[in-house]
Structure formats: structure tokens, C-alpha cells
Amino acid sequence: MEVRVANVRKEFERFPALHDVSLDIKSGELIALLGPSGSGKTTLLRLIAGLERPTRGNIFFGDEDASHKSIQERNVGFVFQHYALFRHMTVADNIGFGLKVRHGSSRPPAQEIRRRASELLDLVQLSGLEKRYPAQLSGGQRQRVALARAMAIEPKVLLLDEPFGALDAQVRRELRRWLREIHDATGHTTVFVTHDQEEALELADRVVVMSQGRIEQVGTADDIYDAPNSPFVYGFIGESSSLPVKVENGEIWLADRPIGLAAPPNEPSGEATLYFRPHHVELLDGCSGCIAGTVAASRRVAGTRRVELEIGGERQRVEIELPVDHPAAQKSRVAFRPGRWKLFPPA
Amino acid sequence: MTTAPAQAGWRFKQPSVIPGFGLTLGFSLAYLTLIILIPLSGLLWRSAALGWPEFWAIATDRRTINALRISFGTAFLAAAVNVVFGTLVAWVLVRYRFPGRRIVDAMVDLPFALPTAVAGIALTTLYAPNGWIGKLLMPLGIKVAYTPLGIVIALVFIGLPFVVRTVQPIMEEIDREVEEAAATLGANRLQIITRVLFPGLAPAIVTGFALAFARGVGEYGSVIFIAGNLPYKSEIAPLLIVIRLEEYNYPAATAIAAIMLALSFIMLLVVNLVQTWSRKRYA
Numbered sequence: 001m002e003v004r005v006a007n008v009r010k011e012f013e014r015f016p017a018l019h020d021v022s023l024d025i026k027s028g029e030l031i032a033l034l035g036p037s038g039s040g041k042t043t044l045l046r047l048i049a050g051l052e053r054p055t056r057g058n059i060f061f062g063d064e065d066a067s068h069k070s071i072q073e074r075n076v077g078f079v080f081q082h083y084a085l086f087r088h089m090t091v092a093d094n095i096g097f098g099l100k101v102r103h104g105s106s107r108p109p110a111q112e113i114r115r116r117a118s119e120l121l122d123l124v125q126l127s128g129l130e131k132r133y134p135a136q137l138s139g140g141q142r143q144r145v146a147l148a149r150a151m152a153i154e155p156k157v158l159l160l161d162e163p164f165g166a167l168d169a170q171v172r173r174e175l176r177r178w179l180r181e182i183h184d185a186t187g188h189t190t191v192f193v194t195h196d197q198e199e200a201l202e203l204a205d206r207v208v209v210m211s212q213g214r215i216e217q218v219g220t221a222d223d224i225y226d227a228p229n230s231p232f233v234y235g236f237i238g239e240s241s242s243l244p245v246k247v248e249n250g251e252i253w254l255a256d257r258p259i260g261l262a263a264p265p266n267e268p269s270g271e272a273t274l275y276f277r278p279h280h281v282e283l284l285d286g287c288s289g290c291i292a293g294t295v296a297a298s299r300r301v302a303g304t305r306r307v308e309l310e311i312g313g314e315r316q317r318v319e320i321e322l323p324v325d326h327p328a329a330q331k332s333r334v335a336f337r338p339g340r341w342k343l344f345p346p347a
Numbered sequence: 348m349t350t351a352p353a354q355a356g357w358r359f360k361q362p363s364v365i366p367g368f369g370l371t372l373g374f375s376l377a378y379l380t381l382i383i384l385i386p387l388s389g390l391l392w393r394s395a396a397l398g399w400p401e402f403w404a405i406a407t408d409r410r411t412i413n414a415l416r417i418s419f420g421t422a423f424l425a426a427a428v429n430v431v432f433g434t435l436v437a438w439v440l441v442r443y444r445f446p447g448r449r450i451v452d453a454m455v456d457l458p459f460a461l462p463t464a465v466a467g468i469a470l471t472t473l474y475a476p477n478g479w480i481g482k483l484l485m486p487l488g489i490k491v492a493y494t495p496l497g498i499v500i501a502l503v504f505i506g507l508p509f510v511v512r513t514v515q516p517i518m519e520e521i522d523r524e525v526e527e528a529a530a531t532l533g534a535n536r537l538q539i540i541t542r543v544l545f546p547g548l549a550p551a552i553v554t555g556f557a558l559a560f561a562r563g564v565g566e567y568g569s570v571i572f573i574a575g576n577l578p579y580k581s582e583i584a585p586l587l588i589v590i591r592l593e594e595y596n597y598p599a600a601t602a603i604a605a606i607m608l609a610l611s612f613i614m615l616l617v618v619n620l621v622q623t624w625s626r627k628r629y630a
Contacts, residue, residue, distance in 0.1 A: 072534070080528060088546040089546075097542075098534075101534040101542070146528075152532075
């Protein structure tokens, strides 16, 4: 089922949580809503589910306007961060709940519900735990049950609110891979909220980066990582360094020296901020047309060495990454030029 | 130093970083003995002095049986009423924010604090055939004061806080997300209440019921004013005990008390077993 969010605004007691957000989700897609806390990602998810009503704007399921449908009518599967399982019901009863509360002819017979519950338990790899109570399961198992419960009603969309947020790192990684497999097998349109960029980039077909109630960028992991379209995305996704520069005569200047980079053709002259990734740098020997700085600190981080440089008279600090055994790391002065970079208006 | 061999099964003392196990347990036992055990065993001892045939004669006396039936019956009814409306009051207090909520919240405790005789007199004045409410009920043929119905009303008043105060904290702990989850799965309001919320509250409600019931069985002060105290009709067991005492018939008084004690103990034991069973399942 396609989901279209059209110009949605949501206010909580006059305080805007979402400003004019629009988003198209294709059928069968796995989408991540990624952002820091307070960015409105959970609010957007709850709006799609119908757990909140938009102050303005509409939400379409396919061609149908769902904005004024009740939660019950929307037929969405929602998975909560803290599982929200029914404690007094067995695992099988939890999964079958959505079918049992149906009315009249749409309610399958009890035997069919039981069959469907064990089928879903097989799918989430918890076969044989039908009779257990949620209290007797581990966190990861509970979240699997919660997902099975959400899928039991054959939802139009599957919505997951920080599904792995309460689990430890090991289980998280495992469940991430597993969720991808489930998604590929069942083909549900799925939206999940996370503040973990690794999770979002690894798992999702497309990532929606949000900040302060707005969508900053929508794109594949490659788009988001390699071509961030705002300083926020540059800073939020992966590592980044920035320097205040000047654009003049189609060249980029740092203080009074050109750094050997040509500005994009329609970049206006004047102040700007240069963003680049610490590992997208090219080290140089001499320095005509480069950025040079004195080494202020050097740290070993996993497979690389991260070097902090002080640049120019104003002692601007930037970080670059070097291979561990690179000789430049021993030197007191390092010259480099960003390989991939982008200019944004001055901060 | 030798290490103690690992003991299998039940151990008297659990190793713990918190000191004072022996002291606190000893104190608790001594305290309970003084306050509860000695008086109760004195009671049993006195009634045992009676001899079985006499005890049986008192126990099967129609006046005794009626008094016990009225005591336990009205207490049961009142506790049942309180379960329904006490839960409702707790719900309103937990779920809604309205002006005066704190005042209502404080009011719930009043039956705890008010001398029960005062409550009895106030209720009698209201429900007597010429009282404010009694006057309205009279034409409908409903007589409240000086009947078992009056006893039930007095016990409802006395028992309300027990239900509200046991259910309220559990209700506050209910996770909104559980309700939201049920709603996304298609459950309507009624189904959410009956299938999701109520089962979670049931153990607390049972506890509240037990407390209100136990309190109602033992209640004396408020009831004697509104009951009319007609033997066989609206005489409660505690009153019968007092009457026997005033007749210096101590064995009869202790015999009735012992029966009440046994019945109450059985009821509370059953409630506790239900609790343990449900806790094992859901906790």
C-alpha cells in the first residue's frame, strides 16, 4: 500500500511538532525516519498510524484519504519501542488478539486464529513458544512477538517506533538483519523510526532525515551519505569537518590563499562554509593550493588515525583521517585538499 | 577457614549484603505475637473452654446464624458495590484532569478518618423515613434505614477507600502504549477495557474487594446506628458479641468471635491463593 503524507502540520498546544511535511512512500518500501530526539519523527509515525490527528494536511493510503479514519479503521501494524505486549495473555493470544476482536464474519474461527498465530511464530523464529507469557521472554523475543502480533492483522502498512531501541547492541544487529529478511519475504510497506544512523542506512531502502519538525533530506543511503543537501545532514550523518571560506573569481579561498578548489559554476561570491568528510581528503606534500595546518592532536580510532589540525591564524580546528601507518601522522604540519566537498551559506 | 558445604533446598538465612536479618525477623515475630497472635489465641482458648456440644449449640443457634449471615452477606454486597464504583472513581481520578480533582482525591480518604459512629448517625439521618433521601425513597416503597439495605449502605461508605486506594496505583502504572497497541489491532473502546485493561487490574480489584469485605465484616460503629438491630433481621454478628458480653455470657461471645475469625480467615486465604496464582502467571 502506498502512503502519501501531504502538507501535514501538527501542533501540540500551539507548539509545532511538524511543519508542513510531505512524503511519498512507495508500496513495499522499507523507509527509515531518522533524526535526533525532538525532530518529529515519532510524531510523523503516529500521525500515519492515526494515534495522533494532524492539525492540518492529509494522509493518504493509496488513493484513499485516511486522515479522518479512526485508528481501528486504518488497519496498520504498529510496533512500540517497549513492546506493549498484553501481559496477561500468552504469546499465541497476543498474536491472535487483532483477529479475535474482529466482528461477525470477518472474524476467523478460533482454530484458524491459532493456526495463523503459530505460522507467524514460525516466521519470527519463535516456534513452540505459544504457551509462554511475555514475562517469560527476553527483550528480543518480546519484540519479535510484537512484530508477529502487528503482522497478524495483515496491515496495509507496518509502522515501527524505535523497534530495537530497548535492546542491547548484539541483539539489535541480529534483529536488524532479521527484519530486513522478514520485509523482503512479506513485502509489507514498512516505516520505522530510529535515531541510530547505522541502523537506518543499513536497513532502509530510503532514509528520511528529519530535524526540528522538518524533513531535511530523503534518499538512499548513498544519496544521504555522499550528497548531503544541508549542513545539518552533513553533521548528523557520519563524520564531517567544516571551515569558513570565501568564494572569489570562481575559486575557494581560505583566509588569503586559494586552496586549489574551483567553486561550482553558479556559486555566488562571498562568505561560505566548506563541508567535507574527514576521510575524503587527499594529502599533499608541498602547499600551493591546499589547506595546511599544525597537528594539535592525533588519536587512533579503530582502523584509522584521526588527526586534529589547527588551520591558519584563527586556529580553526578540523579533523581528517589518515591510514594508521601513514608517515604524515608523525609530522607536525600536514597539508591536504578535500576530495569530496560541498559549500553551504556561512553558518 | 573452612567453607560451609553448599546446602541444597530451602535455607533459613539468605546471604545478603544488608545486615540485620536476625534482628528484624526476631522483632517482627515478637511484635506480631504480642499484637495479633496472643489476643487471637486467647480468644480461641476461651471458646475452647466451652466444650464441643455447647459450642455447637451456640453456633447453630438461629440468632447466631442469622447475625453471621447478615454480617457476611451485607459485607459481601457492599464490597461488590465498591468494586464497581470504587474502580470507577479510581479511573476518573487517574485518567482525567479536572478542577477539584485533588479535593475529590482527598475526599476518598474521609471514611478512613471519620469516626464510624459519626458516619452511621449521618447516614441514618439521611436515610431515615423522614430524612432527606429516605423521604424520596419512601413513596417508592424502599426502606433503607433500620433494614439490611441500610447496613449495606453504611459498609459501602466505610469500604470505598479500600478499593480506590488499591486499584489507583496499579491503574496509574498502565502503559498508554498497551491501549494504543490494542487500538491499532482493531479493538474498540469496550474491547480494550474488557480484554486488555480489566484483566490487568483484576488482581488489584480482588485485593480491594478482600480488604473492603474484611473491613465490612468487622464494622460495628456505623452499622449499629443505621441497622435498627432487630434480632434475626438486621442484627450483625459484632453486635451480637457485644450483647453477649453485656450479659456476661463470655463463652457465647468468644464462640461467635471464633466462628467469625475462622470464616474471615478462610475468605482471605482464598483471596490470597487467587492472588498468588495470578501473580505466578502474569508477573
